[in-house]
Amino acid sequence: MKVLIGAAAAVAGLVVLALLVVVGVVVSDDDASAAETTGGGGLRGVPTEFRKWILKADDACAEQEMTPALLAAQLWQESKFETSPEKATSGAGAQGPAQFLPSTFATWGRDDDGNGETSLWDIGDAVMAQGRMMCSLLKQAKSSGFPGDVRGLALAGYNAGWGRVEQFKGVPPKSFANGETFNYVQLILSYLPRFQGPSLIQVSGSGSAADALRKAVGRIGTPYAWGGGGPNGPSRGFCDGTNGYLNGDCVASSTIGFDCSGLVQYAFAPKANLPRTAAAQYGATSDRAVSRSDLKPGDLLFWSHGGSGSIYHVAIYAGDGNVVQAPRTGRDVELAPLTSAMPERDYYGATRV
Template identity: 70%
Template structure:
């Protein structure tokens, strides 16, 4: 059967049946990741960045709920928040700390503590570093509490008291800060949307991709390093007549699958290329396992790839204007376009 190489997933009209995802019509959306480390009650514009900041950190103590509770304590999710000490933005970075951790993570050309993407990624990287420091310190107590204390008062204060500073320190500010965030994590802890059991290339790829649920679709966006802005090619990447991809940080279908498998399996970039590189390991529809790649095509021209998520569902980056989500195999794309499945 002939194969057209180089086609990235195209935008198609139609409805997608979403399985298990409940998107709030208000700004506080209820998004979740896998393994019970979900997220709920967070403003929509923070979702992608919190999930990315969590995924960037290999420390298991880091969770989306921890970051969300900290943002709530710092600013109430107010990007314009300022303090008398000169701290700015949703994560309340002071100029000195921002100089160390601030980056242009949202790709808008400016690294700013008031940009949600920049601030949340910097918060996550800073907290991840503090968690590592707390674990190596052997100080007593929850390493998350130690990291939070370091974020609020500086690691020097944690070293001074060899733990979270007591109520008597600085009027109890740091002590109360830590207590409030630790107590509030449950408020933002959502149920696990996708339970992934087992290990190996497929389950591990699916587990990794599940951390990106809720990330926007961006034509040509994403890759091994995570979501990124995409591009418009004259036909694809547009929304309401405007090029959405060039200003949307996210994934297209093959960007997501490449990210999921990297670096264990270094898939090429496009859906067609991914089929070509894995077609020597075909899988019948009755033998699908979590993490298998599923492909759709117009004739022999492959235009879409997704990860099998179990129970007849896939995890996919579907089309411009939508987000990474779970969907039914039978309704995600036109049934007649189903091309086959492979196991990388």
């Protein structure tokens, strides 16, 4: 079931722990798909260009076990949402964001994005093919009578082939293929919370501010990484002697994600070429200051320890008193109230890109 959100109202409600924020910007027909969601518990933490295809693939499958989060978690394990041949080609010859062998893609692939060719490198074609194959495998898993989570059985079939699931009458054990399939299943199921609710923001409308907010929202659930992220998306962070540590360990260097300004830089690219740090982003936009009473979705918010030279955090206003932000090491990109996103006493001001 899909819900299309119209314009003009900004309403927030708490329903079964799922926060739904409707940002009041003008809806255009071209952007209608961006204001859709499914009954699968919400989808977060995925790039904007993948979101609509994941939702469509989920909608096309009648199996209850299929959810947007399951497809997203599988894509993360397969390719980290990469789409270039350099980063999304495996040693075994699997290609594209859904890591299909060309022979397998020939069975499941269609020209779903309507660009005149069927390609495992096209996001739409790849994700819809992934959905078709997983939907078929879920049906097989449910009718097989094999023990275990049917999602795990289907994932094992995707990774190793359904014949291996039949051979072992379940998910292949750790002794098979050095545990590749066993670990594949366990990892994807463990990633599910990262890509499903509770936080879901629907952004409808067009324009640079709405587009930037939509991109940032698509990354809710992505890990925080000090120094991570930029115009091209999340990246591995680093530790600088003070930042990037958790319980004494440098976690940023092994985490692919965003810090606060990396998220903002990504959200506004390529339409706005913002500098890398929060302080520099303030400097680049300070001539367009906005009072707190006049905030609009897509505005930038800044926090400081004292003056423009001490700005340490930036977030994007999401409407209805909320922000989208990458808060700190150990947390994920999130939706948070403006009043508690950072210490209220440190709020410095807002600007418009």
